Amino acid sequence: MTIKSDIEIAQSVTPKPITQIANSIGVSSEYLELYGDYKAKIDYNILSGSLSDAKDGKLILVTAINPTPAGEGKTTTTVGLADGLSRIGKNVVVALREPSLGPVFGVKGGAAGGGFAQVVPMEDINLHFTGDFHAIGAANNLLAAMLDNHIQQGNSLDIDTKSIVWRRALDMNDRQLRNIIDGLGGSAQGVPREDGFDITVASEVMAILCLASSITDLKQRLARIVVAYDRSGKPVTAADLKAHGAMAALLKDALKPNLVQTLEGTPAFIHGGPFANIAHGCNSVMATRLAMKLGDYAVTEAGFGADLGAEKFLDIKCRLANLRPSAVVIVATVRALKNHGGVAKAELANENLNALEAGLANLLQHVHNITQVYKLPAVVAINAFATDTAAELALVDERCRELGVNVALSDVWAKGGEGGVALANEVVRLVEQDSQMQFAYDEDNSIEQKINAIATRIYHADGVDILPAARAQAKRLTELGFGHLPICMAKTQYSFSDDPALLGAPSGFNITVRSLKVSAGAGFIVALTGDIMTMPGLPKVPAAERIDVDETGKISGLF
Secondary structure, eight states: OOOOOHHHHHHTSOOOOHHHHHHHTTOOGGGEEESSSSOEEEOGGGGTTTTTTOOOOEEEEEEESOOOTTOOOHHHHHHHHHHHHHHTTOOEEEEEOOOOHHHHHTTSSOOSEETTEEEESHHHHHTTTTSHHHHHHHHHHHHHHHHHHHHHTTOTTOEEEEEEOOOEEESSOOGGGSSEEESOSSGGGOOOEEEOEEEGGGSHHHHHHHHOSSHHHHHHHHHTOEEEEETTSOEEETTTTTOHHHHHHHHTTTTSOEEEEETTOOEEEEOOOOOTTTSOOBOOHHHHHHHHHHOSEEEEEBSSSIIIIIHHIIIIIIHHHTOOOSEEEEEEOHHHHHHHTTOOGGGTTSOOHHHHHHHHHHHHHHHHIIIIISOOOEEEEEEOOTTOOHHHHHHHHHHHHTTTOEEEEEOHHHHGGGGGHHHHHHHHHHHTSOOOOOOSSOTTSOHHHHHHHIIIIISOOSEEEEOHHHHHHHHHHHHTTOTTSOEEEEOOSSOSSSOTTOOSSOOSOEEEEEEEEEETTTTEEEEEETTOOSSOOOOSSOGGGGOEEOTTOOEEOOO
16 A cells, blocks of 8 residues: 555545634634635634633643654644544644744655644645744844844944844745845945844744734733843843834734644644744744633644753743643654664664663653653653554553553554544543642742753753853843743753753753843743754755645645
């Protein structure tokens, strides 16, 4: 039998009209803005309108081990779990992030789930979708243009051009734009200065949109963005440049969550897309709240491994939005665990219990963090592969049970919701348990104490090396009144450490923090560690080389 690609599977299914999906969860036409037959935006005023008194459903967070080239299938598991819950008669809504064009054209080639556990229309979702990212990039770059124009027009705010921290944004992996010099060509063309681009998903505007609770909150957060410092060291904000109103106008439609569906017709909100290695890695608060109001179960995910995505979901998003998940799903594969245990990708199909035992340390450390640091009930979902052996699966089950956590085999790639029923039943059991979620640190801790808590409690590092420049920045940010903000760690996704080569559960290392930057509008401080970059580059063979479209408009090569 020929195995179909993800895009071939998605194109073989005819979705339900999006009006039917909206009707199934009680969204009336008053709040529905159609983008064709199979996608729509939901007016955020529904939260203060017909849903204002609706009871919140149970929030389920899906996270994973540290990613490997073998793949973990976190989004696939999230979608399959939702379809599995639907199969056992539960009213469920999914909330996911939007894919960035950077990874779509770079490494992954698609990010809407996989196999028979996908959200559709997957081509639209992966390519432009409803234009949210373009609006975010436009708002980011409007602020950059107004900043440079202010300097050109006399600089009445006395901005120190050596202390500008606002960069331009582009939703594409383009290393050539990481560091540039602009304003060349003479005095009429601007003031020459060093500049650079971040990928749009790293923009603070993206973070703000995903954390905003209303259009008013959005505008207030935009106003607080620190773009530069004046010659006395005082922050200069978007409000000082009178840019926040126009930025909000560009974002008014992007703020509305997007409604689509899974292959099995489960309603899904896909909205916002900050990366978890350089931002906070969660879909929008609005989409999450809508999913909780419209479903008895709301299934969401956080980016990359639990050390990044789940930590930020819990310590940033849940703290700022007053959310509390009822259960956590930690996704792993036997193949990926063997990779963490030192087996090369080409050898992962072979049974290797010793390597699996070594790699299990990564999974078990994530389990410990969720259950012992955050005090949340968890289940391990093993994303099934045909090469998994009974002995390997038994070993995973045994080690997880030693920590008091059950394992559910997930076969959603091949079977869709049917393959997620076992996981769904365990989730239903878990959400009925009492839990009192705790944070990894207190907001009253100093900046250095918060960073140290994340490094030692979540990464299991020996400590933190805060470089002199970052230590001075911490002191200055505290003096400016930002010391109470949570920390957003910018760190490699491949390791608990800041060294991507240290797989498994490394020990005997320190985390190096080289720079700190306040995202005052988003409401957190970004700590840059190791060699992390906010503008990725394309690989030697980009996924874009495989993507094409024929004369009928049918797209191919998207994973």
